[in-house]
Amino acid sequence: MSVRIDVVHALGQLQLNVSITTSAGLTAVIGPSGAGKTSLLNIVAGVIRPDRGVVRLDDDVLVDTAKGIWRPTHTRRIGYVFQAPRLFPHLTVRRNLGYGRWFSPAVTDPFAFDDVVDLLDLGALLARMPARLSGGEAQRVALGRALLSQPRLLLLDEPLASVDQARRDEVLPYLDRLRAEIRLPTIYVTHTPAEVESRAEQIVAMDRGRVV
DSSP: OOEEEEEEEEETTEEEEEEEEEOSSEEEEEOOTTSSHHHHHHHHHTSSOOSEEEEEETTEEEEEGGGTEEOOGGGSOEEEEOSSOOOOTTSOHHHHHHHHHTTOOOOSSOOOHHHHHHHTTOGGGTTOOGGGSOHHHHHHHHHHHHHTTOOSEEEEESTTTTSOHHHHHHHHHHHHHHHHHTOOOEEEEESOGGGTTTTOSEEEEEETTEEO
């Protein structure tokens, strides 16, 4: 699947002006804080409506401001993992994972619950509450929940920024497994190039709202 993002949007004093085309595999978006990386993901996900531009997954147009096309967030089939896991504190890991299935359409080749649990090694955690998870475990659950929503595209917004180096080393092998076994188009935002330099098929560097 190819992903085309060609957008312009004013964010206070920052003018976001980005044109990117990606394909299957991992595309890393790197740059300093305030470069517009998260805002770019939010436009793709449908959280922000751009001033003008196009977002397209293959031939499926999600945004085309010139033609008045704007697909609502919940219809885009995009998985989003944030810097903080954002798990429901009153639900077990199993029920947090199941929440992702509520938004999954009927597709011919879904990410099955047991397969995602095996992929991310979550079996021993299913009965736990989020408060009993380490930072790395919580992010694996958040990733699993995103996969179980049956996404066509996965957005990862600095998913390891809130954990220490030991927890990063714990989670990164699972991201490698995801990349190798599923080949889901993924856009990974980070300000730590070492996380992606040996993993990404494409690296896009941003600064002050533009690709540099």
